[in-house]
Amino acid sequence: MAKFGKDVEWAASLLRSGKLVGIPTETVYGLAAHGLDEAAVAAIFEAKQRPHFDPLILHVPSASHAQHYVATWPKTAQTLADAFWPGPLTLVLPKKNTVPDLVTSAQPTVAIRVPNHPLTLQLLNLLDFPLAAPSANPFGYVSPTSAQHVLNQLENKIDYVLDGGPCEKGLESTIIDLSTPIPTLLRLGSIPINEIEKVIGPIQIKVNQNSNPSAPGMLDQHYSPYCKLIPFQPLNSLNAEQPTQQSDQYTPVLSDILQQFPAESIALLSYSSQDFQQFPLQWQSAIPHHFVLTNSHPDFAHAASNLFKTLRNFDEQQLKCVIFTWAPKENLGLAINDRLQRAAAKR
Numbered sequence: 250m251a252k253f254g255k256d257v258e259w260a261a262s263l264l265r266s267g268k269l270v271g272i273p274t275e276t277v278y279g280l281a282a283h284g285l286d287e288a289a290v291a292a293i294f295e296a297k298q299r300p301h302f303d304p305l306i307l308h309v310p311s312a313s314h315a316q317h318y319v320a321t322w323p324k325t326a327q328t329l330a331d332a333f334w335p336g337p338l339t340l341v342l343p344k345k346n347t348v349p350d351l352v353t354s355a356q357p358t359v360a361i362r363v364p365n366h367p368l369t370l371q372l373l374n375l376l377d378f379p380l381a382a383p384s385a386n387p388f389g390y391v392s393p394t395s396a397q398h399v400l401n402q403l404e405n406k407i408d409y410v411l412d413g414g415p416c417e418k419g420l421e422s423t424i425i426d427l428s429t430p431i432p433t434l435l436r437l438g439s440i441p442i443n444e445i446e447k448v449i450g451p452i453q454i455k456v457n458q459n460s461n462p463s464a465p466g467m468l469d470q471h472y473s474p475y476c477k478l479i480p481f482q483p484l485n486s487l488n489a490e491q492p493t494q495q496s497d498q499y500t501p502v503l504s505d506i507l508q509q510f511p512a513e514s515i516a517l518l519s520y521s522s523q524d525f526q527q528f529p530l531q532w533q534s535a536i537p538h539h540f541v542l543t544n545s546h547p548d549f550a551h552a553a554s555n556l557f558k559t560l561r562n563f564d565e566q567q568l569k570c571v572i573f574t575w576a577p578k579e580n581l582g583l584a585i586n587d588r589l590q591r592a593a594a595k596r
């Protein structure tokens with residue numbers, strides 16, 4: 250049975266001998282192994298039941314360490330590293346041969362980042378190899394944002410969890426591919442697009458779908474709790490100026506939902522008490538469970554940090570159906586909507 254604690258030396262010794270360790274990052278917890286040891290990397294795929302077409306991110310303690318594993322280090326990479334590392338940004342670059350094909354799903358590029366968490370930075374500085382680490386959840390389920398989340402599902406498959414407290418950001422890193430002529434956003438994440446563009450100018454957006462071969466592993470259905478998630482309004486009815494505008498024609502019908510699920514197993518999810526008011530009074534009174542991601546005014550950084558914990562909470566409370574509203578289509582709202590959309594996609 251895995252234990253958890255703050256023993257960085259112990260975590261390092263386990264990793265040196267090819268074992269799996271849960272590690273805290275500012276985004277979500279990772280399931281780490283020696284990134285240059287094929288057998289250790291294979292154990293990650295096995296523990297997560299993750300398909301081999303879904304490549305892993307290498308974690309390193311600094312930008313100069315990152316350069317050991319990539320074949321090119323363009324000026325844009327240095328600019329982004331200076332601006333955002335350590336932090337929730339992953340760069341995709343052509344790989345060196347020392348990086349096992351298993352890590353990159355046999356692609357010629359590798360994804361790499363410097364996470365911003367003191368315990369994990371301390372750990373990475375003790376090691377003379379990078380850590381391959383996907384999010385520490387069974388494949389397809391909601392990413393973990395606490396050590397307890399990791400243990401809840403992977404306790405018997407891993408050797409230790411380094412407990413760094415709750416994750417500050419709560420959404421995965423933003424992924425930028427620098428192997429393309431124009432930098433390409435592959436995954437929306439904790440750093441909004443506009444912040445990246447402030448530093449390197451316009452980027453192209455190719456947010457990953459099943460059919461997108463340049464971003465393997467980004468599935469339409471992902472980050473899913475067992476309970477069913479239903480949007481209260483269509484995503485395309487939102488615009489940045491009037492984020493809560495809704496179009497009646499797509500609004501789910503209360504009586505249909507109450508026919509499908511017992512009322513006590515249904516919940517409403519919104520961002521703040523103010524935002525909750527967009528549910529009609531009839532819905533507010535017919536549905537007994539109400540979740541808000543922030544107590545006060547909509548604060549989307551705070552909402553993002555609570556999102557995955559809240560999705561897990563739905564399953565812990567054995568809810569069957571949650572009706573949610575979309576975040577405004579700007580800044581972090583885009584990444585929140587991306588995760589909600591994938592969580593709500595049909596299995």
Ligand code: TXA
Pocket residue numbers: 274276277278279280303304305306337339341353356358359360364382383384385420421422424435463464465466467
């Ligand atoms: O915040 C994060 O990035 C967290 C923490 C633990 O660092 N990690 C994480 O890893 O989210 P994971 O495995 O859940 O997602 C990694 C994704 C893959 O699914 C894939 O879409 C993309 O990164 N990726 C990895 N290598 C790639 C490559 N060579 N080319 C394109 N995309 C790649």
Ligand code: MG
Pocket residue numbers: 383384392
């Ligand atoms: Mg993941």
